Amino acid sequence: MTVDLKGLKLYDMVRVGEAMLIGEVVRLEQERAVVQVYEDTRGLGVHEPAKGLDTPLTARLGPGLLSGMFDGLQRPMERLFRQCGPFICSGSDLYPLELERPWRFFPLRRAGDEVVASDIIGYVEEGAFRHPLTAGASGAIARLEDGEFNLTQPVGAFADGREITAIREWPVRKPRPYRKKLSPDLPLVTGQRAVDFLFPLARGGAAVFPGGFGTGKTVLEQSVAKFSAVDLVVYVGCGERGNEMAELLDEFAALSDPWTGKPLMDRTIVVVNTSNMPVAAREASIYTAVTMAEYYRDMGYHVLLLADSISRWAEALREISSSLEEMPGEEGYPTYLASRLSGFFERAGVVETMNCGIGSLSMILSVSPPGGDFTEPVTQACLRTAGAFFMLDTALAHRRHFPAINWFQSYSLYERNIVRHFTAEISPRWEELLRRCREMLQREESLREVAEIVGIEGLQDADRLLMKVAERIRLEFLCQNAYTEDAFSTPEQTVAKIGEILEFHDRAAARLKEGVLLDEVLKS
Template sequence: MTGRILGIAGPTVTVDISGLRLYDMVRVGTAGLIGEVVRLERGRAVVQVYEDTRGLAVNEPAAGMDAPLSVQLAPGLLGGMFDGLQRPLRRLEELAGPFVAAGREVFPLDRERTWVFTPAGNAGDEVAAGDLLGHVAEGTFRHPVTAPRGGRIERLHAGEFRLADPIGRMADGRDIFAIAPWPVRRPRPYRRKLSPSLPLVTGQRTIDFLFPVARGGTAIFPGGFGTGKTILEQSIAKFADVDIVVYAGCGERGNEMAELLEEFVTLADPWSGRPLMERTIVVVNTSNMPVAAREASIYTAVSMAEYYRDMGCHVLLLADSISRWAEALREISSSLEEMPGEEGYPTYLSSRLAAFFERAGVVETLGGTVGSLSMILSVSPPGGDFTEPVTQACLRTAGVFFMLDTALAHRRHFPAINWFQSYSLYEPEMVAHFDGHVSPRWSEVRRRCREILQREEALREVAEIVGIEGLQDADRLLMKVAERIRHEFLSQNAYTDDAFSAPDRTLARIAEIVAFHDRAGEQLKQGVLPDELPRG
């Protein structure tokens, strides 16, 4: 399928290729820029180009690639850093320097690297799609290789292989490979979806104790500029109790992503002690990259996350930020002259976001194992306005809402999660789990903590009128204890050893503060003044 360019409007190019399908990939111009079909009309197609179109001219050649945008799924993804089209950044730097050159195509994985395949089946076995065929050693990770379709195995090759080599053959004559492409906009299949029942431990006390996230759940944390969204998301990426982390830097500043990449390379996983990058995949699409690739980047990231979920792994997808993705969607929609919705966003913004959130969850895989994909997404509402369309669309679908408070950030309280406005829909099940697996005191101490904070909030207005000295002794004690909770428990420094707090340490710290309140209350009854009470 070939043709020529009919018109160019920024990143939107019209071509006269017939036979194209919606979302097919197209190469345009003599530079071979890659784009995606976003509209089909009689005798022509509208292509959104993923790269800079400067220098492109009318009547230059165009060719359809007969396939949608796809990711290559195989051993070798872990520890990788890719752009929104799954081009390997390290390899691109070697070939073209620190800036991504337009028209540069590089295969995402190393096809010359040698792997070792250990079969788990035998010739003559009947298998269904998703059944285990064997494993590939990828560092300490045993990478399962599953059957791409049902049928009888003719043979399996044990030993060394490259990604271009088949590892076996089916009885129908088709080869079996350890690598396979997958269209990024199509969710990967599974047997059935299960209800989330286990907590996703993040190491952040405010989250794990007050607003727990479930494995397979979804969470958002909107906040204005300077509220610590990026630092919080990076802290969760470092310390979350999951098997695999996929981090998507969607439209963020290049210097922030550079700092993250430099830091991740040197960090150790607190759960295993191994290098953090061994369990991490980073998808980078900074603010100076084309918007079409930014819009595609979260689908590239979630497809790789689903791939590991289908192996029975617990996977966490982090995106910073989903607002930048929505802005790219708005820009693409405007260039297509579609009917705008609220604040210029396309009318299908909510449905697109809902469909993306639906790819999270706990599933029974085709191979019979259980895996989970959790999502924690940051939102950057302009001016900190939580009534704007992206935040509201996310709120309709997300299971947890962490409100990042500008006032808390200005007081240097981080993470700046407002403990009165935030909520978790997974709270009953997760609290019951912590009661059974950490301590039966978890729910009671949690209730006492929230009660103290709520009573302090009510007293704060009174204290502003009459002053602290005008309060009763019991109320002054409560204000003192609430201040300890805020400073010693809810606040965490992301750059010290306190950046990660395991559930048992979390409970011990808050239980000590609550116990101090109870002891001090008894001493008050004996005539000891709040200011004279010992700290511990």
């Protein structure tokens, strides 16, 4: 809609109408501005008032975000439910943090200390995590409290009278600063053998899971969220069905973290923008989520951001672009789709933080290409930037092989460094076992074509043995049931399992050379 307000800037927030709906400036015209409203505009009339807020969409950052569930505009869903019921009321604007909740502050600086904005002045305990608080500005400290406070109260003051608060605000579309970006060379263990062994992920890397309907994208992402060896998880349900998000929240509330034994929800932030919510807020949801993830990264934590699915974010971008009557690109997506996606991917990485710590933000995004067509624009734009590609194969899913990661089409650009790390830290046989496993799967594929012509009995015993062992690799090693204890596998368990299968092949091959028949070898 168009508002007659002067002095607005692009991406400034605007309150529209008597209902005070929240929107964002997406185009500037002479003495007018075009506003994309984030809420349902039914009932809005011409000449209703509009008010500029003189600030872009901003995330409020501070103690209390963990275990929280927010919408794409960072409104707290649980408190909105208590206020409005199951549907969000128009114009609702609850502060994301609980301002009256008490926190125990432990100061690390003294009166008279000179600090800069990024210096840590103290911390609060947020569940199992130490939540450092920074000065937020430069100056000499006049006082710091030592005791309980809530977020409406300052934790101290500078010598010139400025208050030091625990809340920080940051524009969601602007990456948070860091000293320098480092090379991602340590593994991100997910507990999924097909990922950790065949196509390993790096901590601070970015990966995509493209797959058609029914290939298990959501279950795989939720399994990674449950079992990944990270400090914190930010999960974005971007245009997902409401029942899927409800199941995820129920599971996360009941499960414990396999690495710490504590409740899984204690280390998780959920951003919910389901398919029945306003489409404009869906476009903002991934930026809100990545800003909260960067906030914890800047504390020196290792954070994992999962988005399900980035295709529905791109569809929201397409709807907004179409409403603005912008020149469409391929399949109607805006021409800047690839640059927006690459700018988002660039916010992942291992960084040296402003206070000289080391933190990381890893990204795993699912992609839902229509009809399973991987040549469509969103998948191709992701492939240009992501460091790992896990193709979810419809044929494997139809055979009930999950996770349905195609081991011929997938790849990881982080493999060299990560395999070197696993070989040094987990098992000196890791690289050799990986090479043999891939060779066996490739040889099985070529032998299967021969077997279709001459029949399995027409193959030599050594080739039939290889096909039996490759079948074990597929069914016992690469398959993992997400609803059993086998859903999670440590690197030690992974290398032991593949080692046992390949050792069986070696023993059986040795007996074949001694003249023993294959059927007898397989029985023993």
